[in-house]
Amino acid sequence: MQRALRLMEAAAEHPHGTTAKQLARRAELPLSTTYHLLRTLVHEGYLQRDRGRYSPGEATLGLTPAAPRHANTAGWLTTLSRDLDAAVYYALYVDGEVRLTHAVDGPSHAGIQEWAPFSESAHSHAVGLCLLAQLDEASRRDHLDRYPPVPLTRNTLTEPETVLSRLARIRRGEPVLENGEYERDTVCAAVPVTIGAVPSAIAISLPRSESHRLHSTAQELKARMERTLTSFAFTVTE
Template identity: 50%
Template structure:
């Protein structure tokens, strides 16, 4: 296994391919061993051979892509954990992807779990700050398409009552403005979401606190927004995870 990985790493260092003898020399492997490993790796799709030269195959490229994705996700998780420890409230990161709301990751604060997902987040975007923030970043056509698939319905006694009222609220939300929601999705919980827009991608970072700590919500959201402004490059990269 180690020899195969060493050989893959050696091939990866040659953008325009390399012959078996050169790969054996650079990887420090015996030539018969190299030929055996190359045949196996080509058969499994990790390498491909063209005119006597070896290149990375589709399977290796998928591994590379998956590894990069995991690294980006780990960066987001670490960032959320640091912000949660700094601010002392649960922090959430969500994106709008392929027509659906996707809460990528969340970091709960000690002694204060985040809002429980007691109703499907994708179907209740009209009710929570995360969904409202993402919907406010969409164009009118995409927004109406989402609401056609996930109609406005009561989730708590405080939920926006109908689609017309929701659309009016979203239209009044200015670009880059905080979205605040109080007990519309979960009784006893208030939330704030900060929009992140990069090109056509819509994303948000959000926080929640118990309703009896409502006075903490806005200061915590403003502090998070300031931290986000200092890390805009990291957030931009991470939207693709």
């Protein structure tokens, strides 16, 4: 798995494409191993090959890592929503912006309605906080300078330094929890998706009446993503 991720990260540094030899050198892998992994990554959609040059594929830039085993991202998220009995969301941080690409209602209740632009309110929702936590401090400050925190509910943190301190305390790979900070009657959790160089995250939301199961559902979401990554690792090393 680590070897495949190193290749994908190396390819992400060259969005217009680079050669297998350059990728092997950057990822510090034997050329024979590199070719083997590249064939699998191209087949699964994580990389694309054009005239001998490799660049990030659709699965790396915009799909969940479950894509190899599921027909499409929306279908996989629908399955996840059903299994967790929660609304599910997938978002990316691209070119300094939060981009929510998918949202699936839960089987028992609808997802959050975007009444304040998600792209401008990352300080207030779990998926935005999870994305910002994957950035360095300078990038976090830049985001908050461009989108100053504003109060959306009485629980929303509005002091930039307080938000930055919160982000600094988020442990790598751990779920980010949010309690009615974007929408008063909704609680949320998000986990990072750690494939490729583009920060991304999967989140769930529950009504406040079910807040008692937010922590356990967030841990199950984390476990599901870890199993998915393990499955991906077996795929690329066969």
